[in-house]
Amino acid sequence: MSIYQDLLDGNAKLSLVGLGYVGMPIAVEFAKHVKVIGFDINEGKIALYRQGVDPTKEVGDEAVASTSVEFTSDAAALEEARFHIVAVPTPVNQDKTPDLSPVIGASQTLGRHLKPGSIVVYESTVYPGVTEDVCVPILERESGLKCGVDFKAGYSPERINPGDKVHTLTTIRKIVSGQDAESLEEIKNVYDIVIAAGTYPVSTIKTAEAVKVVENSQRDINIAFMNELAMVFDRMGIDTSEVVDGMNTKWNALGFKPGLVGGHCIGVDPYYFTYEAEKLGYHSQIILAGRKVNDGMGEFVADAAIREMVQAGLAPAKAKVGVLGITFKENCPDVRNSKVEDILKRFAQYGIHCLVSDPWADASDAKAAYGVDLVPFEQMKDLDVVVIAVAHDKFAAMTSDDYKALFADKSDSEKVLVDVKSILNKSDFEDYRYWRL
Structure with a gap:
């Protein structure tokens, strides 16, 4: 009898090790069909899940409260799963x-x-070779078992897009791999239980690992190109958004836009790829160049904002600055590797203190990660400068009058509005010092 069939028959359990933005949706989805153990070393997180609270906001409190996942921080529970x-x-x-x-x-x-x-199937993003050369030997050493004889290993890269309610776990085709034909078939069958879009088997574990780091590196490079254009157009006095809109009228335009590239995937995965490449004697000429551009965009935005302050007649260190958003992307509570931090750091170098508000971010997470004390949105008033750093739906839904109400009572030419994600209509702020990426 296969593990796949045992899972369907209720004679075996599936475990999720790590219940964050990736693991939690997988656990909840599988639990609709099979018995699932959800394990995480963070006892506080487990306590929240047991209370029906979803701190990731990926599946929602109701789904967590009603799921049959056995949440635990006791590693011994993993012995019940196969x-x-x-x-x-x-x-x-x-x-x-x-x-x-x-x-x-x-x-x-x-x-x-x-x-x-x-x-054992790994979904964590790694460079090609980690599953077989790093993880499997650890499993063998700790268990006393032999991989390929006593247990099998595979890799299926996560493709969850945090905050995206359209491209979800079940609707994204899943790459699967196994160390041999038998394990690949089992792994494919198990994932097919929940992946409505279907699975895509590849020949080796290393291939599957490479797919993950390459697909995100590709996006990183394309965004870096748009960011470089934005920096050049800023010097030329050309509106980048207008150029991009015009370019996208052509059928083969790729649709990328400039922006802050952070988070735990696109801002990280290229480094995994180039790390292994350099170990093999190849030094990246494109990927790391793209990373350098994207890693510098926070400072570029901050410098542009400071320039606008000066041209508006403001003393930057005395200006009251409000920053909207600190998460790494819109409609997501994840603050990890947020490039908004780079904007705040650059401001701090010029003695600029900012009020920061974010309807999605957890205040304790922001404080722990960046030392930032988030303030309620209601405190964002009488401002000299407004920086829209993250395009949360709440901010995108605000009207031009809503934004104008955030500023202090002074002439429009002394008000600076920095629209990083270009979510506003530029013509609504013709008399302001309006700048967008």
Whole structure:
């Protein structure tokens, strides 16, 4: 009897190791069909899930409250499962090298409770080779089992887009791989239980690992190109948004726009790819150049804002500045690797203190990550400068009058409005110092 069939028959359980923005939706979706153990070392997070609270806002409180997932921080519970999915984060270190400590730690924990006849599938973003060369040896050492004999391994890169309610887990085609034909078939069958869009098997685990880092590196490079154009057009006095809108009238335009590129995928994955490439003697000439451009966009935006302040006759260090948004993207509570931090850091170098408000971000997360004390939106008033850093729906739904009401009572020419995501109509602010990326 296969694990797949045992899962369907209720004779086996599936475990999720890591219940963040990726692991949580997977656990909840699988629990609609099979028995699921949701494990995370964060006891506070587990307590929230048990109370029916979804801090990720990916599936919602109602779905969490009604799910049959067995939430636990007790690793011993993993011994009850035979199909394991590891979905822990994989950040980068200060020097931009891969930080594999979460996936190593998860492998150690799972290995200590791994039972014969199991399958372990990694979803964490890694460079090609990590699953087989780093994770599997840890599983073998901790369990005393032999991979390929006592248990099997596979890799299926996560493709969840945090905050996206259209392209969700079940509607995105899933890349799957296994160490051999037998494991690949089992892994494909299990994921097919929940992936309505279907699965896409590839020949090796390394291939699947490469798919993940390459698809995000491609997006990173394309956005970097648009960001470089934005910097050049800023010097030329050309409106980048108008150029992009015109370009997108052609059938083969790619639709990319300039912006802040942060988060735990696009802003991180290219470093995983180039790290392994450099170990093999190849030094990236395009990917790292794109990363350099994108990593510098926060400072570029801040410098543009400071220039507008000066031209408006404001003393930057004395200006009252309000920043709307601190998460890494719109309609998502995730503050990890947010490039808004770079704007705030640059402002701080010029003695500029900012009020920061975000309807999605958790205040404790913002404080822990960046030392920022979020303020209620109601405190965003009598401002000299407004920076729209994140295009949350709440901010996009605001009218021009709503934005004008945020400013102090002074002449329009002394008011600075920085629209990073170009969500406003430029013509509504003709007398303001209006700037957009």
